[in-house]
Amino acid sequence: MTRLLHDLARPSGPSRRAEPALSYREVGATRTPDALPGGYHHLRHSAVVGHGPAAFAAAREAVTTWRLHRASGARVDAAARRAAPGARVTVSAGLGRMRLGVPCVVIWTVYEERRAGFAYGSLTGHPESGEESFVVELTGDGTVRFTVTAFSRPAAWYTRLGGPLVPLLQRAYARRLGRTLRRLVRT
Numbered sequence: 001m002t003r004l005l006h007d008l009a010r011p012s013g014p015s016r017r018a019e020p021a022l023s024y025r026e027v028g029a030t031r032t033p034d035a036l037p038g039g040y041h042h043l044r045h046s047a048v049v050g051h052g053p054a055a056f057a058a059a060r061e062a063v064t065t066w067r068l069h070r071a072s073g074a075r076v077d078a079a080a081r082r083a084a085p086g087a088r089v090t091v092s093a094g095l096g097r098m099r100l101g102v103p104c105v106v107i108w109t110v111y112e113e114r115r116a117g118f119a120y121g122s123l124t125g126h127p128e129s130g131e132e133s134f135v136v137e138l139t140g141d142g143t144v145r146f147t148v149t150a151f152s153r154p155a156a157w158y159t160r161l162g163g164p165l166v167p168l169l170q171r172a173y174a175r176r177l178g179r180t181l182r183r184l185v186r187t
Contacts, residue, residue, distance in 0.1 A: 006090070008139050013176075014110055019020075020046065020123035020124045021121060021123060023121075023126060024129045024130055024131065026131070030107060030131045030132065030151070035077075036149070036151045037151055041151065041170075042169045043124045043148065043149065043150040043152075043171060044148070045147070045171065045178065046145055046147040047145070047146050047147075047175070047177060047178030047181075048098045048143055048145055048146075049145070049182040049185050050144040050182065051143055051144060052138075052142050056137075056138040058117040058184065058185045059136040059144050059146060059184070060117075060136055060180060062184045063083075063118075063134050063135075063136055064082050064111070064116055065083075066078055068177060068180060068184065069177075071180050071184055072176050072180045073093060074093050075092045075093070075101075076090070076092075077101075077128075079112060079180050083106050083109050083120075084109060085108060086106060086110055087106050088103070089106065090103050090104070091104065095104055100127070100128045102122070103123040104121060104122075104126065104184065105123055106118050106119070110135065114138040117133060117134050117135030117136045118134060118135075119132060120131035120132060122155065127155055128154060128166070129151040129152060129153055130153060131151060131152075132150035132151065133149045133150070134147075134148055144185065146177070148173075148174040148177060148178075150168070150170065162187045172178070
């Protein structure tokens with residue numbers, strides 16, 4: 001895992017075609033949501049999406065197989081059927097020529113009895129620089145909670161120009177993911 005992340009962060013040699021690399025240094029920081037790095041916009045959104053082991057199993061499957069992102073209206077081109085460290089993924093939204101694809105790589109995953117999810121980090125070419133995690137948890141009282149945690153800052157002229165609008169759009173998307181996951185769990 002460490003070797004993989006080192007390779008992703010390392011610039012390509014002069015004889016090789018430039019491969020996208022991680023666009024930020026704080027790799028894996030979303031593992032500790034209470035200690036996100038400074039200098040970034042922080043996002044923490046949590047939503048109850050169901051109750052009980054069956055709801056947790058459905059939520060875990062939807063989150064880790066990209067179904068949640070697709071059901072929320074994003075196009076996902078992933079190198080793996082299920083989130084796994086090192087898997088490259090391009091998430092895109094919009095229509096036709098207005099579709100924007102953003103390159104990411106899965107940084108970490110968690111597949112535990114009561115907790116599952118992953119984080120992906122931005123690669124060069126992504127309009128933001130940072131990391132975002134998507135985790136579902138089955139709490140002691142049977143509540144299934146979905147949490148999005150992110151830190152990001154503009155990496156392109158148009159996201160810098162968007163200023164305070166970009167974090168609002170990110171928060172709206174996190175809320176949409178929560179609503180979509182609640183619907184997927186119920187069906």
